[in-house]
Amino acid sequence: MLKITLEQWRMFKAVVDFGGFNQASAGVHKSQSSIHNAVQKIEHALDVKLFRIEGRKTLLTEAGKLMLRRVDSLLDEAARVEAVGITLAEGVESRLRIAVDEIFPQHLLYKVLDKVSGEFPLLHIELIESVLSGSTELLENAEVDIAISPFPVSGMFSEELCDIEFLGVASPDHLLHSSEKTISFEQLKSHRQIVVRDSAHGKNHDQGWLDAEQRWTVSHMKTSIEMIKSGFGFAWLPVPLIEHELLTGKLKPLTLNNGLKRTAKLHLLFDDGDLLGPAARTFLGELRYQCMYLATSDETLK
Template sequence: MLKATLEQWRMFKAVVDSGGFNQAATSVHKSQSSVHHAVQKLENALGVALFINDGRRVRLTEAGEMMLRRANFLLDEAHKIEAVAASLKRGTETQLRIAVDIIFPPELLYNVLDKVSQEYPLLRIEVMETVLNGANSLLKSAEVDIAISPFPFPTGFSEDLCEIEFVAVAHPRHPLHQLHRPLTKEDLKSHRQIVVRDSSTERKADAGWLGADQRWTVSHVRTSVDIITKGLGFAWLPLAIIRHQLSCGQLVPLPLEQEGVRKALLYLSFEDGDRLGPAARSLIGELRYQSMQLPSAERVFDNSR
């Protein structure tokens, strides 16, 4: 038999979060005496003091600090259990929210969405295009159900989804192509590089080679492709996204001495698999299958010659 109830732990956490019994009573819509009684029963059941009076406020004892860490986990798990039950009660979900890093091949994404929509015609799908930390930031704040990100999700589930290959490219008439020799990093430094801005609001990150003295920063890879095809700079771009531009000669890979192709791993992440409905599971299965069809750099280059 458990000595403490979830409700007592909830009152304990409310006092910590609010800074006192009166404030906690207001936040949980109970009387001050009810909150105080619940915490007192909790202390008696555990046999330890959780709070020390400090003037008008209360502060945690050393034992209280330890109990708070465990209580946070316990209450979080309780919320997850209720969310799973709610998901089971609803059956098939009516909405699915996905954060997708912009380097993920769009044609592959469209195929996945179409397959899932055929299977679940009443499903509303919301796709949020992100850069670098943006997808995980949305997943962390529960604004999306599934994320495709170049970084693993630290607190939930993440698996390797696919490897994206990048190549440094420029318009065929760009000055770098006029050197007619293998290019060094020093050659690149003197020319404008086009980079894409991190869409996360929490922490910003840069990815790829950023050694150029002059850079233009944009918000989407499509903008970068447009700028490069006009001969206004060079960029590292995902091969799967620029296949058409390579095949028709609008873009040409730069003849680098080293690292002509770079690779980045994309991760498929979600918070809790038990909370995902059948449509989300179907989408994850399609993502796994379609990602296995990605072309390699050698195939793309062969088709562009």
């Protein structure tokens, strides 16, 4: 039998979070005496002193600091257990929030979403398209349930999903295609490069920048593709997004002496699998199936 209840640990945490017993009383809407009693019961049960008073300040002792690290994990896990229970009680979720990097093949994504909607017609799907670390930031901030991102997140479930090939391209009329000789990276730097900005707040990553003397930075991959088709610059673009342009000759691979192709790995990310409902699990299963089909197709083409 546990000597200390979760409620008592919550009162201890409240004193820390609000900076004192009086402040905690106002913050959690409980009497100061009940908070004092909860902390005293912990101290008596464990035979440790959790706080010390210096003037008007309530400070943690060394033992209190150690216990706080453990209590944070304990209360987080308790919240997860409650959330799982709520998920089980509610059955099928009413909403599924997904963040997807723009380089993921759209035709595969649409197939997955159509499959999920077919099985769960009342499900509201929210799709957020992002660039670079945008998906991981949304997941870390609990703004989405599932993310597809080039970057894994420590402390969360992360699974390698698929590889996306990038190709250095420009418009067929671009000056870079005027010579039959191969192009070096130094020669590329004298031409305008179109790069895509990281959609995460506070990030300053640009996708594939080559330190070109002139660059245009845009927020979306589709904008980059349109600019390059119009002859305004060059870039490395994800092959799944430009297959039609390559087939119709609207985009042409650069004749580089090396580094024409690049590869980016996409990861499937979510925080806690136990919190995912039936619709989310169906999405994951269909997504993995479609990506397995993509990998098989790529191997066949090689």
